[in-house]
Amino acid sequence: MLSTRYASCIQACSACAIACETCAAACLEEQDLQMMRTCIQLDRDCADMCRLAEVLMLRDSALVDEFCRLCAVACQACAEECIKHGHDHCQQCAQACQHCADECQALAA
Amino acid sequence: MLSTRYASCIQACSACAIACETCAAACLEEQDLQMMRTCIQLDRDCADMCRLAEVLMLRDSALVDEFCRLCAVACQACAEECIKHGHDHCQQCAQACQHCADECQALAA
Amino acid sequence: MLSTRYASCIQACSACAIACETCAAACLEEQDLQMMRTCIQLDRDCADMCRLAEVLMLRDSALVDEFCRLCAVACQACAEECIKHGHDHCQQCAQACQHCADECQALAA
Amino acid sequence: MLSTRYASCIQACSACAIACETCAAACLEEQDLQMMRTCIQLDRDCADMCRLAEVLMLRDSALVDEFCRLCAVACQACAEECIKHGHDHCQQCAQACQHCADECQALAA
Numbered sequence: 089m090l091s092t093r094y095a096s097c098i099q100a101c102s103a104c105a106i107a108c109e110t111c112a113a114a115c116l117e118e119q120d121l122q123m124m125r126t127c128i129q130l131d132r133d134c135a136d137m138c139r140l141a142e143v144l145m146l147r148d149s150a151l152v153d154e155f156c157r158l159c160a161v162a163c164q165a166c167a168e169e170c171i172k173h174g175h176d177h178c179q180q181c182a183q184a185c186q187h188c189a190d191e192c193q194a195l196a197a
Numbered sequence: 198m199l200s201t202r203y204a205s206c207i208q209a210c211s212a213c214a215i216a217c218e219t220c221a222a223a224c225l226e227e228q229d230l231q232m233m234r235t236c237i238q239l240d241r242d243c244a245d246m247c248r249l250a251e252v253l254m255l256r257d258s259a260l261v262d263e264f265c266r267l268c269a270v271a272c273q274a275c276a277e278e279c280i281k282h283g284h285d286h287c288q289q290c291a292q293a294c295q296h297c298a299d300e301c302q303a304l305a306a
Numbered sequence: 307m308l309s310t311r312y313a314s315c316i317q318a319c320s321a322c323a324i325a326c327e328t329c330a331a332a333c334l335e336e337q338d339l340q341m342m343r344t345c346i347q348l349d350r351d352c353a354d355m356c357r358l359a360e361v362l363m364l365r366d367s368a369l370v371d372e373f374c375r376l377c378a379v380a381c382q383a384c385a386e387e388c389i390k391h392g393h394d395h396c397q398q399c400a401q402a403c404q405h406c407a408d409e410c411q412a413l414a415a
Numbered sequence: 416m417l418s419t420r421y422a423s424c425i426q427a428c429s430a431c432a433i434a435c436e437t438c439a440a441a442c443l444e445e446q447d448l449q450m451m452r453t454c455i456q457l458d459r460d461c462a463d464m465c466r467l468a469e470v471l472m473l474r475d476s477a478l479v480d481e482f483c484r485l486c487a488v489a490c491q492a493c494a495e496e497c498i499k500h501g502h503d504h505c506q507q508c509a510q511a512c513q514h515c516a517d518e519c520q521a522l523a524a
Contacts (some may be wrong), residue, residue: 109255121339133476144219149460230448242367256335267372327473364436
């Protein structure tokens with residue numbers, strides 16, 4: 089069954105996927121849409137990476153460590169973009185991404 | 198931004214997807230694998246439906262109501278199969294599925 | 307194994323998911339980004355719906371008919387939005403969506 | 416728009432995801448289900464990896480090279496398991512996985 093080793097990382101990935109989906113959807117409604125291009129692109133990749141990371145951990149897949157190493161890269165990139173924007177959804181997303189990057193990095197180490 | 202109308206249903210879908218992935222992975226390790234075929238099949242569909250339901254709600258998609266109506270069908274079917282099996286992961290999955298079926302049904306109503 | 311009943315619909319869903327992902331990514335790079343909001347939103351939903359439709363057909367899931375009925379709605383909405391835009395990726399996407407809507411509708415009928 | 420650099424790898428990933436989903440579903444119906452555990456597990460991971468690889472290429476994501484390197488690992492593992500089983504769906508899946516492993520490896524190199 090579910091390894092307790094993964095518990096906090098699964099939670100971080102789940103929260104990060106939700107934050108990224110929310111941020112991407114909200115960015116698409118913003119006035120300054122031109123400035124949000126990169127944010128939307130990184131949100132989408134990060135959301136999809138986190139969702140698959142979560143699933144692979146739930147399955148205790150042999151790919152978990154390598155996948156989480158790469159997921160940390162996606163989260164870090166998204167955190168660094170989101171932090172630049174003042175919108176609440178971007179700031180919240182930056183925080184979720186940074187936390188998830190740390191969790192994935194720790195797991196992969 | 199995220200409609201509060203969806204909050205409890207998103208949480209139920211997220212928990213149900215996790216329970217179904219966990220149950221499917223654990224079923225695949227069980228001794229009595231022959232008996233778990235249908236459970237694994239329904240777990241997989243239910244996990245994927247709940248994950249997309251969650252995403253569509255986060256995006257406030259026009260498809261939400263109709264999708265949640267169908268997601269409730271997937272959850273109900275999975276709950277009814279899982280409840281038959283004594284394994285802890287099946288019982289926990291049955292509970293998560295039943296709760297999610299109720300949330301999706303309420304949302305779609 | 308794979309029902310031949312699904313063959314053309316699986317192919318249409320696969321092609322439509324690719325066209326929608328391509329269109330969403332290309333829309334995000336367009337100058338007239340403000341005009342592409344709805345197109346990007348519908349592309350995303352349609353891509354995700356088609357991908358799950360494809361998977362459910364490959365599994366011969368009990369949900370196939372109902373899911374394809376809803377997938378046709380997503381495809382139709384995306385086709386009607388994409389056709390309005392002159393970009394090549396939008397026109398190609400409109401065509402893929404319309405074809406997929408027809409296939410899904412025929413399957414669900 | 417879509418980089419032609421990715422064209423053959425996208426096609427290989429799409430075909431591999433379909434072969435893996437088909438194989439997993441068919442394995443779950445086999446008499447000798449006990450022997451198919453690992454095959455089903457690897458099929459699931461490989462299908463999900465290939466589907467995300469395809470999406471990341473369609474988006475021309477910065478993660479493509481690293482992701483394809485890892486996707487090749489998933490495909491290789493699945494190919495090596497599937498080749499052991501005589502079922503048609505396993506043999507076809509082994510072939511699709513091996514081809515996709517080669518394409519992903521070449522892209523990541």
